[in-house]
Amino acid sequence: MKRIRSKKIIKKIVSKRRVISKVSNNIQREESFYISDDNNDIFSTTYSENNNTNSNESLQETLSDRSYYEQNKYNETESNFTTTSDTLSNSDQSTQLLTTNFTLNETEQQNRKPLQTIVENETTNFQPLSGEYGPYFQNFTEMLLFTWITKHMITTKAYEDLVCILQHPDFRPEHVIKNIQQLRLMRKRLPLQTIKSHSVPIQNMKTPSTSTPFKNAYTISVTEHIRRVLCNKELRSQMYFGPGIEADIKSEFWHGDIWQESPLFGQSSIQINQVIFTTGSFIKYQDKGTRIGRIIAIVSTSNGTKLKIQLLYYGTELPGNFTSSLRIKRAQNGELWEILYSHEGRWKIRDIKLRNQHPSEYIKAQITTSQNIPTLRLMLDIYYDDFGTFRNTYHSLGGIYLQFCNIPLQLRKQLKNHFVLSFVPFGGEFDDVMKPIVDEIKNLERGILITINGEKLWLTAALGVVTADLPQGNDLASTKRHGGNKGCRSCLVPKEQLTDFSFDIKLNARYHHITDEKIEELNILVQESASQKTISKYCTKHGLRKHPSILDQLTWNRHLQVPQDAYHAVAGKIQRLMECTFSILKPDGEVAFINYWKNLETPAGWYKLPNPIKHRNSFMFSDCLRLAMIMPFLLQRSLKALHIKDLELTSLQK
Incomplete structure (x- = not known):
C-alpha cells in the first residue's frame, strides 16, 4: 500500500500547488516529481503565486508536505520502477486517481496567470532633476525635442540631419518658414525634369473587375536626360564619342562590333590620300598580290586609325572538297554567293543570304552632319524588367530605364547613372507606353541641333542595346517566348534540340533581314483576314509573335541588339x-x-x-x-x- 500512499501525497501536492503538467505514461508521470532536486523550487514558486489567497494554515500544511516529500523522495524513487502485487492489485484505483489529478491540473493550468519579468526599468538609478522642467528634463529645448521625436516617430538619421541644420553657423531662426505648404512650393523653382503623361489601354483579363479601361502612363523625355548628362561637365569629360577601338580585352561598348560597324555610333568614313573610304564599301588592296575585301569598320588602334577589312576568297582558294569548275567560273565573273565558315573543326559553306547584314545595308535614316559644329553620337541602352510592387508578383509594374553606352563601365554601374524613362502600369502593354519614346528616338536618329552650356552641338542618338530577361527579351525581338517550339531569339533551334551541342547555330541562326521578310508575310496574312489557325500555324513554324514589337520602327538589328541576359x-x-x-x-x-x-x-x-x-x-x-x-x-x-x-x-x- 506504500505505492498508493505516495500517489495520494502527490495528488495532494498537485491539487494545492498546481505545478505538475500532464505526461504520456506512468514512468514519465513519476519522473516529473522525483527526477532531480530542482523540484524543491516547486514549493517556493507555488507559495509566491498564491501568497494572496492562502492562509497561514495552508502555508504550514505546505511546509509539512515538503518535509515529508524530502524524507521520502529517494525511497519513493526506488520503488517507482518496481512492480509489486500491491501495485497490480490497485492499478485501477491508481489510474483513476491520476486521471482525475491530471484533468484537474490541466484546467488549473489554463486559469494560471502567466509569470512576468521586468525587461526594462526606466526609473533605475534615476536622479530627479531640479528646475522649472524637472524632475525629468533639464530645460525647455530638451523637453520639446524629446516630445517631438516621440510623437512623430522621428528616425535617427532624420534627427541627425536636424541637429546638423540647427548647429550650422549660417542657420538663422528668423529665416524659418512657418508654413510647410510654402516650403513645398519652392520645388517649382528647381530645374526638375518634366514628366509627361498619355493614356494607355488596360487589359481586362489581367486586372481586377474594379480597374478602369484606361490609365495614365508617365514618361520622361530622352532628350531631357541627354541635356542633363551633357551639362554635367564632370560626367561629360569621361564619356567617349570617338570611333570604335580594337582591344584585346573588350570591356566597353566601343570595343564591340555594333559600335565599330554602325555609322550611327562609330566613324563611317575616312580620307586617305585625298580618297574617301566609307564603311560597307568594297575595295582592292595589295597583300601578296591584289586582294578584294570589304571595309566593315574604321577603328582606332595603338598604332593609329586603321581600316577593318573582311577578306574575300577566290574559287581557287577554297578547300579541296569545295573546289569545282562552276565555283571557279562564277568567281572569275566577280560573283559572291557563299560564305565559308568552320563548324566543329570542319569547313562548311552556307548561302550568302544567311549572314548578318552590315549596318550600312539596313540603316535608312539620312544622317546629316555639319562641318562647322561638333558632332556627338550617343548609343542608348534601354533596360526593361517587371518588378512586383511591395514584392507582390501579381500587381507588377514594368520599369523602363535608360543608360548611355558612351559612359565607361565603372560609371554605368553607379545607380545615379541609371535614368528612369517610364513605368508600364499594371495591366498595360510595353508597346503602348513606349510610343512617345520611340517617336522621339526616331527623331534623334536623324539628328538635332542642341545647345549645351552655350555651345551648339549636332547630336544623333540611336538604340544600341536592349536589356531584358528571357520572356520579355523575346517579345522585344518579335519572337516566340522560350516555351515555344522555336523559342530562342538568336537561332531557330527546335525545342527538342536545345541541349544538342552539335547543332549548327550559324547555319540556323536568326538574321534580321530574313525575319523582316517573315514578318511582312505575316502582315499580309493578317491584312487578308486569314483564319486564326492559319496565322498561329505560320507563327509556330517560324517562331514569331503575332504582333511585332514597337521597337521594329527603329533602326536596329533585333537579333544582335537584344543579347541574352x-x-x-x-x-x-x-x-x-x-x-x-x-x-x-x-x-x-x-x-x-x-x-x-x-x-x-x-x-x-x-x-x-x-x-x-x-x-x-x-x-x-x-x-x-x-x-x-x-x-x-x-x-x-x-x-x-x-x-x-x-x-x-x-x-x-x-
Whole structure:
C-alpha cells in the first residue's frame, strides 16, 4: 500500500500547488516529481503565486508536505520502477486517481496567470532633476525635442540631419518658414525634369473587375536626360564619342562590333590620300598580290586609325572538297554567293543570304552632319524588367530605364547613372507606353541641333542595346517566348534540340533581314483576314509573335541588339533548382535544414535572408544566388536519407 500512499501525497501536492503538467505514461508521470532536486523550487514558486489567497494554515500544511516529500523522495524513487502485487492489485484505483489529478491540473493550468519579468526599468538609478522642467528634463529645448521625436516617430538619421541644420553657423531662426505648404512650393523653382503623361489601354483579363479601361502612363523625355548628362561637365569629360577601338580585352561598348560597324555610333568614313573610304564599301588592296575585301569598320588602334577589312576568297582558294569548275567560273565573273565558315573543326559553306547584314545595308535614316559644329553620337541602352510592387508578383509594374553606352563601365554601374524613362502600369502593354519614346528616338536618329552650356552641338542618338530577361527579351525581338517550339531569339533551334551541342547555330541562326521578310508575310496574312489557325500555324513554324514589337520602327538589328541576359538566365535556373531541392524534403528534413541554416556562419556584409522554406517565392534573384553559394554546406550538414521523401529517394537511387 506504500505505492498508493505516495500517489495520494502527490495528488495532494498537485491539487494545492498546481505545478505538475500532464505526461504520456506512468514512468514519465513519476519522473516529473522525483527526477532531480530542482523540484524543491516547486514549493517556493507555488507559495509566491498564491501568497494572496492562502492562509497561514495552508502555508504550514505546505511546509509539512515538503518535509515529508524530502524524507521520502529517494525511497519513493526506488520503488517507482518496481512492480509489486500491491501495485497490480490497485492499478485501477491508481489510474483513476491520476486521471482525475491530471484533468484537474490541466484546467488549473489554463486559469494560471502567466509569470512576468521586468525587461526594462526606466526609473533605475534615476536622479530627479531640479528646475522649472524637472524632475525629468533639464530645460525647455530638451523637453520639446524629446516630445517631438516621440510623437512623430522621428528616425535617427532624420534627427541627425536636424541637429546638423540647427548647429550650422549660417542657420538663422528668423529665416524659418512657418508654413510647410510654402516650403513645398519652392520645388517649382528647381530645374526638375518634366514628366509627361498619355493614356494607355488596360487589359481586362489581367486586372481586377474594379480597374478602369484606361490609365495614365508617365514618361520622361530622352532628350531631357541627354541635356542633363551633357551639362554635367564632370560626367561629360569621361564619356567617349570617338570611333570604335580594337582591344584585346573588350570591356566597353566601343570595343564591340555594333559600335565599330554602325555609322550611327562609330566613324563611317575616312580620307586617305585625298580618297574617301566609307564603311560597307568594297575595295582592292595589295597583300601578296591584289586582294578584294570589304571595309566593315574604321577603328582606332595603338598604332593609329586603321581600316577593318573582311577578306574575300577566290574559287581557287577554297578547300579541296569545295573546289569545282562552276565555283571557279562564277568567281572569275566577280560573283559572291557563299560564305565559308568552320563548324566543329570542319569547313562548311552556307548561302550568302544567311549572314548578318552590315549596318550600312539596313540603316535608312539620312544622317546629316555639319562641318562647322561638333558632332556627338550617343548609343542608348534601354533596360526593361517587371518588378512586383511591395514584392507582390501579381500587381507588377514594368520599369523602363535608360543608360548611355558612351559612359565607361565603372560609371554605368553607379545607380545615379541609371535614368528612369517610364513605368508600364499594371495591366498595360510595353508597346503602348513606349510610343512617345520611340517617336522621339526616331527623331534623334536623324539628328538635332542642341545647345549645351552655350555651345551648339549636332547630336544623333540611336538604340544600341536592349536589356531584358528571357520572356520579355523575346517579345522585344518579335519572337516566340522560350516555351515555344522555336523559342530562342538568336537561332531557330527546335525545342527538342536545345541541349544538342552539335547543332549548327550559324547555319540556323536568326538574321534580321530574313525575319523582316517573315514578318511582312505575316502582315499580309493578317491584312487578308486569314483564319486564326492559319496565322498561329505560320507563327509556330517560324517562331514569331503575332504582333511585332514597337521597337521594329527603329533602326536596329533585333537579333544582335537584344543579347541574352546571363544574370537572369543563371538566376532563373538557380531559383528552379532551389524549388526542386526543397520539394523532395520531408517535414523533418525541412526542420533540420532550417536549424542548420539559422546557425550557419555567413560573411559580415550579408543581410539575413528570409526563411527559404516558407518564403522562397518572394526571394529576389540576388537572394537566390546568395543562398546557392551556401546550399552545398547546408545540405552536407543537414541532409540525410531519412529526410527525403520515399518516392523521390527511390527515384534518385535508380
